[in-house]
Amino acid sequence: MVCAVNKHLDARLLDPAGADELVRALQRRGFSVIAPAIEDDIVVLREYGPADTLPRGYSDTQDGGSYRLTRTGDDRLFAYAAAPQGFKRVLWPPRQTLYESRRTADRLEILPVTEEPKKLALFAARACEIDAIAILDGVFDNGDFADPGYWARRRDAFVVLVECGRSGDTCFCASMGTGPAREAGFDIALTEIFGNGPHRLLARAGSERGAEVLAEIAGRPATAGDADDRNRMLAEVAAAQARRMPADVAAILAANPEHARWNAVAERCLTCGNCTMVCPTCFCSTTEDSSSLDMSTATRARRWDSCFTIDYSYIHGGAVRASARSRYRQWISHKLSTWHEQFGRAGCVGCGRCITWCPVGIDIVEEANAIAASSA
Amino acid sequence: MAARKPKLAVWKFSSCDGCQLNLLDCEDELLAIADSIEIAEFLEATRAQVRGPYDVSLVEGSISNDHDAERLRKIRKQSKLVIAIGACATGGGIQALRNGRDVDEFVRTVYAHPEFIDTLATSTPITDHIPVDFELRGCPVSKYQLLEVVSALLAGRQPRVPRHSECLECKMRGTVCVMVARGQPCLGPVTQAGCGNLCPSVERGCYGCFGPKESPNTASLADRFLATGSQRRRVREMFQSFNAAAPAFAKEAERHEPR
Numbered sequence: 001m002v003c004a005v006n007k008h009l010d011a012r013l014l015d016p017a018g019a020d021e022l023v024r025a026l027q028r029r030g031f032s033v034i035a036p037a038i039e040d041d042i043v044v045l046r047e048y049g050p051a052d053t054l055p056r057g058y059s060d061t062q063d064g065g066s067y068r069l070t071r072t073g074d075d076r077l078f079a080y081a082a083a084p085q086g087f088k089r090v091l092w093p094p095r096q097t098l099y100e101s102r103r104t105a106d107r108l109e110i111l112p113v114t115e116e117p118k119k120l121a122l123f124a125a126r127a128c129e130i131d132a133i134a135i136l137d138g139v140f141d142n143g144d145f146a147d148p149g150y151w152a153r154r155r156d157a158f159v160v161l162v163e164c165g166r167s168g169d170t171c172f173c174a175s176m177g178t179g180p181a182r183e184a185g186f187d188i189a190l191t192e193i194f195g196n197g198p199h200r201l202l203a204r205a206g207s208e209r210g211a212e213v214l215a216e217i218a219g220r221p222a223t224a225g226d227a228d229d230r231n232r233m234l235a236e237v238a239a240a241q242a243r244r245m246p247a248d249v250a251a252i253l254a255a256n257p258e259h260a261r262w263n264a265v266a267e268r269c270l271t272c273g274n275c276t277m278v279c280p281t282c283f284c285s286t287t288e289d290s291s292s293l294d295m296s297t298a299t300r301a302r303r304w305d306s307c308f309t310i311d312y313s314y315i316h317g318g319a320v321r322a323s324a325r326s327r328y329r330q331w332i333s334h335k336l337s338t339w340h341e342q343f344g345r346a347g348c349v350g351c352g353r354c355i356t357w358c359p360v361g362i363d364i365v366e367e368a369n370a371i372a373a374s375s376a
Numbered sequence: 377m378a379a380r381k382p383k384l385a386v387w388k389f390s391s392c393d394g395c396q397l398n399l400l401d402c403e404d405e406l407l408a409i410a411d412s413i414e415i416a417e418f419l420e421a422t423r424a425q426v427r428g429p430y431d432v433s434l435v436e437g438s439i440s441n442d443h444d445a446e447r448l449r450k451i452r453k454q455s456k457l458v459i460a461i462g463a464c465a466t467g468g469g470i471q472a473l474r475n476g477r478d479v480d481e482f483v484r485t486v487y488a489h490p491e492f493i494d495t496l497a498t499s500t501p502i503t504d505h506i507p508v509d510f511e512l513r514g515c516p517v518s519k520y521q522l523l524e525v526v527s528a529l530l531a532g533r534q535p536r537v538p539r540h541s542e543c544l545e546c547k548m549r550g551t552v553c554v555m556v557a558r559g560q561p562c563l564g565p566v567t568q569a570g571c572g573n574l575c576p577s578v579e580r581g582c583y584g585c586f587g588p589k590e591s592p593n594t595a596s597l598a599d600r601f602l603a604t605g606s607q608r609r610r611v612r613e614m615f616q617s618f619n620a621a622a623p624a625f626a627k628e629a630e631r632h633e634p635r
């Protein structure tokens with residue numbers, strides 16, 4: 001059955017087993033499905049293999065600098081918060097070869113590395129994650145230049161949204177306006193309803209191909225009551241978030257470059273770069289050259305970099321941001337303030353990863369609120 | 377390329393030879409360039425010795441007696457480039473644990489004939505005695521970084537040896553953070569990357585083999601260890617290992633000495 005484009009948002013109800021069926025339906029269509037799995041006591045994203053099933057009954061407790069996987073004792077599919085590593089590493093891998101060159105007897109040959117288009121399915125991306133991908137889309141295609149590697153992976157990517165039935169302990173998407181509900185940017189959206197009537201998945205198609213795939217999965221039409229259950233649940237999830245970013249944070253940070261709080265946070269910040277690495281929108285990279293010992297070949301590669309490294313701001317004569325104070329200020333100002341000038345919106349989607357995965361638990365929301373509270 | 381082959385010498389001071397062995401472990405790769413460099417001095421590999429001057433001297437080990445300090449200055453004079461390799465040469469090595477302690481007592485306890493022992497009270501990095509052109513960190517150095525530095529020198533380009541934290545290696549590789557997910561202390565946030573993520577990738581905290589990263593905030597990290605249940609003595613010992621004489625680590629260890 002092919003739905004009309006304007007009809008594809010009709011909701012259906014699936015049994016919980018429908019989630020794995022959906023993965024397999026995507027695989028049958030030739031997609032490599034990148035889905036959550038449990039590895040080393042953590043939720044990871046990896047290609048769903050022939051013997052895999054989606055994890056059930058897992059949740060997590062998170063705090064600044066702390067993450068523990070927990071068991072729920074039931075068979076909920078999506079009770080854990082966003083996976084520690086987002087889909088950024090799938091679409092924008094940590095290392096990419098840009099080109100190779102080879103020296104022959106009489107000349108230098110440049111061997112470009114072209115990436116074949118990939119058919120990836122990003123399964124169980126949360127609302128904040130899809131918003132982050134929308135940000136990366138703008139970064140890697142600014143109208144003048146589109147990054148070929150990124151788009152080779154991104155262009156055909158099939159996106160399955162999962163709306164959160166529980167907020168992670170460090171999440172603040174509600175105050176960033178990025179979640180937990182989402183109405184666009186996906187091919188299929190799933191909302192798990194648990195503990196209120198039968199355990200079920202509310203499924204909506206967000207594209208024609210999404211509707212086609214959904215039609216292959218056993219299910220039944222959703223009712224207005226199911227839609228109400230979803231809305232109520234998502235409102236509760238949003239209300240449960242303890243962290244809130246101040247609404248006018250962009251202006252507040254811009255007005256306070258010399259605030260005393262920068263010194264206080266610099267005392268604690270390790271300039272380790274973990275926050276930027278786990279951030280789903282941090283896109284900075286550097287290029288590195290290497291050559292073979294016999295100097296017959298050379299490679300130019302791109303790898304993730306961070307504004308927390310000293311080499312990041314190295315220019316002739318030294319590093320512009322030598323102190324931890326200036327590096328922390330750069331990070332949070334870019335995410336929450338200067339990003340608006342560059343890309344017309346905030347660069348933070350409120351996923352909370354930078355808080356959880358900071359080894360000393362520095363909290364971007366706490367820092368922003370502290371500066372707002374005693375703003376110049 | 378220059379017609380004359382670059383002359384490479386490898387020198388050893390107080391050390392375990394582990395770094396030189398890593399160089400030997402590169403034999404397949406080095407064979408490929410045996411024609412393009414001349415090994416002038418490398419006692420682990422060959423008895424042949426060629427007189428200086430040298431284009432590149434790789435120096436392993438720390439300085440723990442006067443005679444070595446003098447030998448090192450001669451090597452510097454005869455070498456265009458000096459590269460300090462390994463934690464002993466760049467951070468004093470494990471033997472720097474004696475710094476600030478009663479060395480005479482150690483000598484009396486350990487040796488049957490203490491009168492034969494001629495040693496300084498400290499073990500200090502090569503970099504305390506002569507200017508060096510490059511430091512290659514690690515206990516031992518990484519084979520890949522060693523090859524990288526040699527190929528960069530031959531090609532006349534910058535070596536790709538970043539000074540950032542080990543944490544970046546974790547995140548790029550996809551290793552789960554042992555501090556955050558397991559509550560284990562880890563020196564990665566203050567340690568220079570380069571080992572290839574050896575310890576965190578097998579669920580162990582970083583031991584700091586590669587010495588302090590650029591601008592290491594050891595105090596904040598140590599405070600976090602204490603706040604999450606590490607004993608003060610244990611925190612001190614973490615900073616007193618392979619790079620005990622690296623200033624940032626020595627200073628942090630000192631902060632946790634019993635008073």
Ligand code: SF4
Nearest residue numbers: 279348349351352354
């Ligand atoms: S800044 Fe922090 S909370 Fe915001 S998107 Fe990045 S990792 Fe998530």
Ligand code: SF4
Nearest residue numbers: 282283284307331334
């Ligand atoms: S916060 Fe730093 S690493 Fe992240 S995008 Fe901005 S400059 Fe790059």
Ligand code: SF4
Nearest residue numbers: 269270272273275358
């Ligand atoms: S804020 Fe935390 S994660 Fe980010 S660089 Fe500082 S210590 Fe590392």
Ligand code: SF4
Nearest residue numbers: 543546553554562564
């Ligand atoms: S395991 Fe250690 S090195 Fe790796 S990210 Fe965590 S603190 Fe950093």
